[in-house]
Amino acid sequence: xxxxxxxxxxxxxxxxxxxxxxxxxxxxxxxxxxxxxxxxxxxxxxxxxxxxxxxxxxxxxxxxxxxxxxxxxxxxxxxxxxxxxxxxxxxxxxxxxxxxxxxxxxxxxxxxxxxxxxxxxxxxxxxxxxxxxxxxxxxxxxxxxxxxxxxxxxxxxxxxxxxxxxxxxxxxxxxxxxxxxxxxxxxxxxxxxxxxxxxxxxxxxxxxxxxxxxxxxxxxxxxxxxxxxxxxxxxxxxxxxxxxxxxxxxxxxxxxxxxxxxxxxxxxxxxxxxxxxxxxxxxxxxxxxxxxxxxxxxxxxxxxxxxxxxxxxxxxxxxxxxxxxxxxxxxxxxxxxx
Amino acid sequence: xxxxxxxxxxxxxxxxxxxxxxxxxxxxxxxxxxxxxxxxxxxxxxxxxxxxxxxxxxxxxxxxxxxxxxxxxxxxxxxxxxxxxxxxxxxxxxxxxxxxxxxxxxxxxxxxxxxxxxxxxxxxxxxxxxxxxxxxxxxxxxxxxxxxxxxxxxxxxxxxxxxxxxxxxxxxxxxxxxxxxxxxxxxxxxxxxxxxxxxxxxxxxxxxxxxxxxxxxxxxxxxxxxxxxxxxxxxxxxxxxxxxxxxxxxxxxxxxxxxxxxxxxxxxxxxxxxxxxxxxxxxxxxxxxxxxxxxxxxxxxxxxxxxxxxxxxxxxxxxxxxxxxxxxxxxxxxxxxx
DNA sequence: TTGAAAGCGTTACCAC
DNA sequence: GTGGTAACGCTTTCAA
Numbered sequence: 001x002x003x004x005x006x007x008x009x010x011x012x013x014x015x016x017x018x019x020x021x022x023x024x025x026x027x028x029x030x031x032x033x034x035x036x037x038x039x040x041x042x043x044x045x046x047x048x049x050x051x052x053x054x055x056x057x058x059x060x061x062x063x064x065x066x067x068x069x070x071x072x073x074x075x076x077x078x079x080x081x082x083x084x085x086x087x088x089x090x091x092x093x094x095x096x097x098x099x100x101x102x103x104x105x106x107x108x109x110x111x112x113x114x115x116x117x118x119x120x121x122x123x124x125x126x127x128x129x130x131x132x133x134x135x136x137x138x139x140x141x142x143x144x145x146x147x148x149x150x151x152x153x154x155x156x157x158x159x160x161x162x163x164x165x166x167x168x169x170x171x172x173x174x175x176x177x178x179x180x181x182x183x184x185x186x187x188x189x190x191x192x193x194x195x196x197x198x199x200x201x202x203x204x205x206x207x208x209x210x211x212x213x214x215x216x217x218x219x220x221x222x223x224x225x226x227x228x229x230x231x232x233x234x235x236x237x238x239x240x241x242x243x244x245x246x247x248x249x250x251x252x253x254x255x256x257x258x259x260x261x262x263x264x265x266x267x268x269x270x271x272x273x274x275x276x277x278x279x280x281x282x283x284x285x286x287x288x289x290x291x292x293x294x295x296x297x298x299x300x301x302x303x304x305x306x307x308x309x310x311x312x313x314x315x316x317x318x319x320x321x322x323x324x325x326x327x328x329x330x331x332x333x334x335x336x337x338x
Numbered sequence: 339x340x341x342x343x344x345x346x347x348x349x350x351x352x353x354x355x356x357x358x359x360x361x362x363x364x365x366x367x368x369x370x371x372x373x374x375x376x377x378x379x380x381x382x383x384x385x386x387x388x389x390x391x392x393x394x395x396x397x398x399x400x401x402x403x404x405x406x407x408x409x410x411x412x413x414x415x416x417x418x419x420x421x422x423x424x425x426x427x428x429x430x431x432x433x434x435x436x437x438x439x440x441x442x443x444x445x446x447x448x449x450x451x452x453x454x455x456x457x458x459x460x461x462x463x464x465x466x467x468x469x470x471x472x473x474x475x476x477x478x479x480x481x482x483x484x485x486x487x488x489x490x491x492x493x494x495x496x497x498x499x500x501x502x503x504x505x506x507x508x509x510x511x512x513x514x515x516x517x518x519x520x521x522x523x524x525x526x527x528x529x530x531x532x533x534x535x536x537x538x539x540x541x542x543x544x545x546x547x548x549x550x551x552x553x554x555x556x557x558x559x560x561x562x563x564x565x566x567x568x569x570x571x572x573x574x575x576x577x578x579x580x581x582x583x584x585x586x587x588x589x590x591x592x593x594x595x596x597x598x599x600x601x602x603x604x605x606x607x608x609x610x611x612x613x614x615x616x617x618x619x620x621x622x623x624x625x626x627x628x629x630x631x632x633x634x635x636x637x638x639x640x641x642x643x644x645x646x647x648x649x650x651x652x653x654x655x656x657x658x659x660x661x662x663x664x665x666x667x668x669x670x671x672x673x674x675x676x
Numbered sequence: 677t678t679g680a681a682a683g684c685g686t687t688a689c690c691a692c
Numbered sequence: 693g694t695g696g697t698a699a700c701g702c703t704t705t706c707a708a
Contacts, residue, residue: 003452003478005685016695021687028688031693048452052399053685055390056700063436070422071429080418084408087437091409096455097437098401099425114341114386117434140341225623259625285563287597343701354679359703366704369677391701394684 004045013041024049055116062095064308065118065141067132069125071103074189075224077252078297081279082146085301086122093309095119106135113139120308122146128194142311144304147196154319156311158304161323162197163204165293166247168328169275170208170216172291173245177338178273180241181209181216184232184248184257187223201249201277222253229256233264236272243335244272251278251295255286258333268333280329289331299324342383351379362387393454400433402646403456403479405470407463409441412527413562415590416635419617420484423639424460431647433457444473451477458646460484466532480649482642485534492657494649496642499661500535501542503631504585506666507613508546508554510629511583515676516611518579519547519554522570522586522595525561539587539615560591567594571602574610581673582610589616589633593624596671606671618667627669637662 010017015034022028023038030038041047055061066086069076087097098118100108102125109132112118123136126147136143137153145157173181183205185191186198202218209216217239222232232253236246246268248254254276261268268274269288276283276292283292303322310317348355353372360366361376368376379385393399404424407414425435436456438446440463447470450456461474464485474481475491483495511519521543523529524536540556547554555577560570570591574584584606586592592614599606606612607626614621614630621630641660648655 003454006687007685017686018688018696019694022694025687029693034693046448046452048449050394050685051453051455052390052393052702053700054453054687056388056394056702057685057687059687059700061390066437068425070425076418076422080414083421083437084414087406087408087439091439091442099404099421099435099437101425101429104429110384111386114384115389115392116341117389226625255625256623285594287564287593345701355702356680356704357678360678363703367677372677388701390686391684392703394686395701395703397684397703 004047006047006049008045009038009041009047012045013037059116061116061119063098063118064090064095064305065098065100065112065121067100067102067108067112067121067123070101072125072193074125074193075187075252078279078295081297082124082301085298086305089302089305093305106132109135109139109143113141116141120144120312122304122308126196128196128199142308142315144308144311146300146304148200148321148323149196152319152321156307156317156319156322158300158307158322159197159324160296160300161325162200164323165277165326166201166204166249167208168293168326169247169277170205170212170214172275172328172330172334173247173273174208174212174214175337176243176245176273176334178214178241178243178245178335180239180244181205181214182236182239182244182246183216183218184222184246184250184253185218185220186250187228187253190250198249205247205249222250222257224252224256226256226260229253229260230263232257233260233266236261237264237266241272243338245334246272246274247277248274249277251276251282254278254282254290258286258288258290269335273334275328275334277326283329283331288333291329291331291334293328294326296324296326342385344385344387346383347376347379347385350383351375397454399454399457401436401456402428402433402643403436403438403450403459405438405440405446405450405459405461408437408439410463410531412463412531413525413590416617416633419635420462420639423636424643427640427643431643444470447473447477447481451479454479458482458650460642460646464534466534466537480646480653482646482649484638484642486538486659486661487534490657490659494645494655494657494660496638496645496660497535497662498634498638499663500538502661503615503664504539504542504587505546506631506664507585507615508543508550508552510613510666510668510672511585511611512546512550512552513675514581514583514611514672516552516579516581516583516673518577518582519543519552520574520577520582520584521554521556522560522584522588522591523556523558524588525566525591528588536587543585543587560588560595562590562594564594564598567591567598568601570595571598571604574599575602575604579610583672584610584612585615586612587615589614589620592616592620592628596624596626596628607673611672613666613672615664621667621669626671629667629669629672631666632664634662634664
């Protein structure tokens, strides 16, 4: 499979190289006859334009850079739907996705932009205050943030509305007559990295609990895994309440916690209530199916990509904070209202 | 943040453009003094070489193409460790990863190779007989397969040794005195797509059972999810055996099956045995911790990348089939030997 | 040890 | 509606 250039196509079609280019890009009217012959030649040679040359000449790569939280010692559960959706949308717009690991820090962003490796960048897993933001904001390549940092530096942000998520959870527990709430903290590494959504959720939960006149206790950071879940269950068991409502914002602590509660004879949905923040798929497959506020990684990603392509077409689009509204689905872990 | 070229660096350092290039590549001896001045200039301009231009001139992209099974309606659980490891290794070798979704089929491979988007391709999620192989084998860009198809078309293959995995599982159940075995089939979509490892595992399991003189029953394809697991549990409950050993090769049916068995009062590790094929991490976090044969996605990926870079350095390296040996870890779901 | 200059394969401007 | 040609920014051969 030897590789042909647009020159070969031009020769075979009996036209100039520029005509070949214009046929492919559609940036100039071409007679039907010429187009036919060029397309035919392209077909016969299975010609593919060289990406490097094209990028060099056109200043466009048709590549989206995606900075993923790999190698920063962070739990990557739940990341796949983001990557999958971003790659899918990119493809429908004839773009590819270049993966950059977050362990490079700002250097990765500088490289992506400086070397013109992509036309736009998606940056996720943001800390509330994140070193990379200053770099990202000063780069020629447009950057979309998934997450809402304290200061977005004028960049576009897309994320789940974590505050609304907290309000939904607390509201549901209030409506079903709970007299006491517990909020399970995120694992220490998450808290320590001060990921932006942790705060957004916790603050709103506290505010909502206040608004409903409900006492809310924060069960300090719970680690991943079975042991930690047991500890948390023990602390929950010690809480004195008529109807206790537990809110669990870290998706992958939900299942272990349900188990640990069960093991203590505390059945969620019978003896106390649990609402988790996790995707509908995960909530439905949990044991038992857990009442949840949805995480919607696909919607968030889709929206981020829409913003990205809008920005690529119109660089003047005003920056905005775009929040996806989660929804609550009642399953089996919340006590029915009195 | 305006962007500089190597010409700017050359001017600032008072050398020629080619010298800048040679300083960066190390392909020619440079005097210390010159090198210092060039590096200094690079630093002061925060110069980054343009990737397109570099690729065009050098015929090298420092990009690895990764074809992932997105958008083909296949379950992507367990994919993340592959992507993560591949991206990580790529970075240590100064390469980036370009993600291509499998829904493009052979077209994706043709595009990757034809446009010179990458230096090498990793193809995963192979069917036993896969359309894409013929294309992949005839492309200028070297292709590494993760998986072992019926005919590798001369390409390098890396994968877990699924046959050995089956032998380990069956051997353990034989050694612990089981008199009857059941093999849970993969979900229909997996079987239907005829993914290469399904067959490799099942055939070896059958052979091993024969060798141990144990009857092995295949519980026909079980779908994902709670309901399907219940059905499988019912069928297992109906099997007459003194000591029944169950082998579950589809990682994400393990946990639902454990639940379903428990719900029927059949406690794995007490009333019957279950060995799953899943990562050690997943096995340890399962409820209860499940005796497992490890999947080792990271080792497989790492090995694939080693092969890839070896191939990039020496295109004559003979193709080989490189199988990673799984290991068995005893946890709580296998009856102790008699 | 260094420099000059010829490509690499496109795109897009300027002519016609 | 089409062709010629100058960029694009780098690598690498050829010369010195």
